[in-house]
Amino acid sequence: MENWTLGYGSLLTTLGVGGFLATGRQHKTALIPAGFGSAALGLGLLSRRVSSQRWVLGSSALVGLLGFLGAARGLRLLPALLRGEKLERPAAVISQSVMAGLSAAYTVLGVRGLLRA
Numbered sequence: 001m002e003n004w005t006l007g008y009g010s011l012l013t014t015l016g017v018g019g020f021l022a023t024g025r026q027h028k029t030a031l032i033p034a035g036f037g038s039a040a041l042g043l044g045l046l047s048r049r050v051s052s053q054r055w056v057l058g059s060s061a062l063v064g065l066l067g068f069l070g071a072a073r074g075l076r077l078l079p080a081l082l083r084g085e086k087l088e089r090p091a092a093v094i095s096q097s098v099m100a101g102l103s104a105a106y107t108v109l110g111v112r113g114l115l116r117a
Contacts, residue, residue: 001113002053005044005060008106012037012067012099019095030091033099036067040106054117061110067103071096 016034023030040063047056074096081093 001057001060001110002044002047004106004109004113005040005047008064008102009037009040009042009044011102012040015095015098015102019091023091027089027092030095032070033067033095036063036070036099036103039063054114057110057113057117061107061114064103064107064110068100068107071099071103075100 012033014037016031016037019030019033020027040060043056043060043063047053047060050056074093077087077093078097081087081090087093
C-alpha cells in the first residue's frame with residue numbers, strides 16, 4: 001500500500017504545482033492538491049520506517065477521504081464544463097475534479113487495505 005500512497009501523493013503534488021503554474025502563478029489555492037500530496041508522501045515514507053503500519057494506513061485513507069470531500073464540489077461543475085459552457089474558473093473545476101477522482105480511488109484502495117490488514 002505504501003507504493004500506492006507514494007504514487008497518490010506524487011500525482012496530487014504534480015497536480016497542485018502544475019495547476020499553479022498553469023494559472024500564471026496567480027491563484028495560490030491551486031496549490032491545495034500539493035498540500036494533500038505532501039501529506040500523503042510523508043505518510044508513504046513513514047510507512048516504510050514504522051513496524052505497525054495500520055495507523056499509517058488509516059491516516060493515509062483519511063487524507064484521501066478529506067481530499068475527496070474537499071474537491072468534490074468541482075465534480076458538480078464538470079458536466080457544464082464538458083458541455084462547453086462558460087465558467088468563471090475552468091482550471092479550478094478541472095483540478096478539483098481530477099483531485100476528487102484520484103482521492104476517491106485512493107480512499108477505496110486504502111479502506112480495502114485496512115480491512116485486509
